[in-house]
Each structure stands twice: as structure tokens, then as C-alpha cells.
Amino acid sequence: MADRLLAAGSFVLGVVVATTLETIDFDGERSVDGWAVALLGAVSVPLLARRRWPIAVVLVVLVVSTPYHLLDYPHEATLPASLVGAFAAARYSAPPRRAAAALLAMATVTVPVLADETSGAPTDALLGVGWLFMAFFAGLAVRFHDSWRSAVAARLEQERADEVERRVAEERVLIAAELHDVLAHGLAVANVQASVAAHLIDQLPGQGDTPLQELSTTLHDLSDTSRATLQELRAVLDVLHGGEAGSTDPAPHLGELQRLVDVAEAAGVRVDVEADGLDDELPSTVSVVAYRIIQESLTNVVRHSTAEHATVRLEQDGHRLRITVVDHGPPRPGSTATPAGFGIAGMAGRAQALGGELSAGPVDSGGFEVSACLPLPETWRVPS
Numbered sequence: 001m002a003d004r005l006l007a008a009g010s011f012v013l014g015v016v017v018a019t020t021l022e023t024i025d026f027d028g029e030r031s032v033d034g035w036a037v038a039l040l041g042a043v044s045v046p047l048l049a050r051r052r053w054p055i056a057v058v059l060v061v062l063v064v065s066t067p068y069h070l071l072d073y074p075h076e077a078t079l080p081a082s083l084v085g086a087f088a089a090a091r092y093s094a095p096p097r098r099a100a101a102a103l104l105a106m107a108t109v110t111v112p113v114l115a116d117e118t119s120g121a122p123t124d125a126l127l128g129v130g131w132l133f134m135a136f137f138a139g140l141a142v143r144f145h146d147s148w149r150s151a152v153a154a155r156l157e158q159e160r161a162d163e164v165e166r167r168v169a170e171e172r173v174l175i176a177a178e179l180h181d182v183l184a185h186g187l188a189v190a191n192v193q194a195s196v197a198a199h200l201i202d203q204l205p206g207q208g209d210t211p212l213q214e215l216s217t218t219l220h221d222l223s224d225t226s227r228a229t230l231q232e233l234r235a236v237l238d239v240l241h242g243g244e245a246g247s248t249d250p251a252p253h254l255g256e257l258q259r260l261v262d263v264a265e266a267a268g269v270r271v272d273v274e275a276d277g278l279d280d281e282l283p284s285t286v287s288v289v290a291y292r293i294i295q296e297s298l299t300n301v302v303r304h305s306t307a308e309h310a311t312v313r314l315e316q317d318g319h320r321l322r323i324t325v326v327d328h329g330p331p332r333p334g335s336t337a338t339p340a341g342f343g344i345a346g347m348a349g350r351a352q353a354l355g356g357e358l359s360a361g362p363v364d365s366g367g368f369e370v371s372a373c374l375p376l377p378e379t380w381r382v383p384s
Contacts, residue, residue: 003048010080011044018077030072039068043081050088058085083135090139164345171346175289175353191226194219253287254314260295264310267302275314282321286374289350290314290323293358296343297325297370305329307367316376323372330366347372
């Protein structure tokens with residue numbers, strides 16, 4: 001549509017210029033007739049393809065305007081189409097062709113005008129070349145500006161992608177640390193129980209009994225294996241932390257959910273927790289991930305929402321735990337909380353690490369909802 005309007009405008013402006021010059025009898029040029037109007041139309045039609053074939057457009061404008069000038073119609077009437085062609089050649093042509101585009105743009109006016117035999121032709125030619133150079137460099141300026149904006153946008157997008165990747169990597173390290181805590185607790189309990197059981201068996205009478213010896217050996221092996229596995233877990237965690245030992249504090253879990261509620265309410269957000277029908281003992285890893293998802297969600301409510309009320313729902317559906325955190329207020333002005341945010345990316349990474357899924361986004365009421373679904377493997381129980 002823009003190209004059609006531009007071509008039509010160039011044609012109308014050319015006709016207006018031609019009839020105006022004819023009225024004032026400028027340089028005694030030939031009167032404007034149907035052929036002049038047709039040629040001016042033919043000069044403007046190629047502008048429809050100025051984006052796709054900018055060099056070809058300049059050539060066609062040159063070819064079509066040549067008979068117009070040779071017939072001695074008002075020469076300046078072709079200047080609007082020529083200026084548009086020169087601008088398009090600089091704006092849309094490939095970089096190696098820009099010099100050729102400039103020469104062609106110059107020839108569009110200089111060659112036909114110099115073919116005229118009037119005494120003022122050289123002056124008209126220089127004036128036309130000046131206008132064409134202005135249009136050409138204006139096209140170059142627009143092209144460079146667009147290229148600069150595209151480069152800046154691409155750089156910002158890459159920086160954001162790198163930041164998201166870095167945040168996700170950090171979140172994975174934290175998940176590994178918490179998984180270490182859960183596994184370390186279980187292995188430590190198994191190690192202690194195996195050691196105690198082996199010691200008790202060793203104290204029983206009848207040590208020559210083969211079954212008792214085999215059971216004692218198995219328990220000692222179990223104790224040694226669990227101890228070695230704990231050491232390997234710590235070594236792997238040190239590598240993930242870049243050689244630095246992580247925190248030795250136990251990983252938080254849903255049993256400490258009230259602490260999150262207290263923190264949110266201290267910040268002015270009332271939190272209702274709905275957890276009917278939930279097992280008293282959930283898989284350790286699921287409990288940790290669920291706690292972290294609720295923690296990040298409530299943090300986002302405090303930071304990015306004007307809501308004074310939020311709801312946390314925990315539902316156990318067969319072997320899946322469903323978590324929903326909803327705030328009931330519009331976002332704060334200028335808030336940057338989006339489904340593609342760093343915190344949400346970290347929560348999604350935690351859920352996916354367990355084979356679950358997470359979604360986040362605005363709701364019809366004007367608030368924001370985070371919904372997660374985590375599997376509940378029967379074998380991942382907190383050792384007692």
C-alpha cells in the first residue's frame with residue numbers, strides 16, 4: 001500500500017510540476033499533452049517494485065524518462081520519480097551495488113537534461129544531480145540507522161538469552177545441591193542402620209553360621225558403599241560449585257511452608273494455603289522443588305503485584321502433586337514480571353528436572369497464576 005501511494009504521489013506531483021511550468025512558459029518547453037502524462041505515468045509505475053528490484057527501478061526510470069526529455073516536455077517533472085528511485089537504490093540495494101546505483105541515479109537526470117539543447121541545460125543538470133545526491137544519501141542514512149537498530153536489538157536479545165541460560169545453569173546447580181542434601185540424608189541413614197545391624201549380628205552367638213556371616217558381610221558392604229557414594233556426591237557437588245563447597249544447611253521442604261506464608265504476610269500479602277488430602281510424607285525431591293516453586297511465586301507476588309491476597313493450593317491427584325499460586329491483583333506499574341522471566345525459567349527448570357511441567361501467565365481477573373504438576377514416585381520417600 002505504501003509503494004502504491006508513493007508511486008501515485010510521484011505521478012501526480014510530476015503532472016502538477018509539468019502543468020505549472022507550462023503555465024509560466026518555463027524555457028519555452030513543449031506543451032503538456034496526453035503523451036507527456038502517459039510518459040510521466042510510465043516513469044512512476046516502476047516505483048511499485050522499488051523494494052524488490054531497486055537497481056532495475058532506476059534503470060527503468062532512466063529509460064522511460066529519456067524519450068520524455070527528448071520530446072522537450074518540462075524536464076523537472078520527472079524529478080519526483082527520480083528522487084524516489086535514488087532513495088530506494090541506496091536504501092534497498094545490496095552494499096556492493098551502491099556505487100553503481102549512485103551513478104545510475106545521476107544519469108537519470110544528467111543524461112536526458114544534457115541532451116536538451118537549451119542554454120540552461122548544464123545548470124539544470126548540476127541542480128538535478130544535487131537533489132539526487134541528497135535523496136541517495138538520505139536512503140543511506142535510513143539504511144544505516146535500521147542496520148544499527150537491528151544490531152542493537154540482536155545484541156540485547158543475545159544478552160538476554162545468555163542471562164537466561166546463566167540463571168538456569170545456576171538454578172540447576174542449586175537443584176543439584178538440594179538433591180545432594182536429600183540423597184545424603186537417605187544414604188547417611190542407610191549407612192548408620194547397616195553399620196548398627198552388622199554390629200548386632202557380629203555380637204550374636206553362633207558366628208560360624210554361614211547365613212549370618214553372609215548377612216554380616218552384606219551389611220558391611222552396604223555400609224561401605226553408602227559411605228563411598230556420599231563422598232562421590234560431595235565431590236560432584238564441589239565440581240558444580242567450581243571447587244567451592246556448597247551450603248551444609250538442609251534443603252527446605254513443604255513442612256516449612258508456614259515460614260513462606262509469614263514472610264509474605266510481613267510484606268503485606270495475605271496468603272491462604274489450601275492443602276486438603278495431601279500426604280503427610282511426600283517424596284523428598286518433590287517436597288523441595290514444590291517449596292522452591294511456592295517461594296519464587298510468592299516472591300514475585302510481593303515484588304511485581306499490587307495484590308494484597310494470594311492463594312496457594314496443593315492437591316494430590318494419584319501419583320502427581322499439583323501446585324497453584326494465584327495473586328488477585330494487577331501488576332505494579334512498570335513491572336517486568338513475564339512468563340519468560342528469569343525466576344519463572346528457574347521454576348520451570350526445577351519442574352522439568354523431576355519430569356513435571358510448569359506454566360505461568362496472567363488470568364482473566366487481572367492477577368497472575370503459576371501452575372505446576374510434579375510426579376510422585378513411590379520409591380522417593382524420606383527415610384525415617
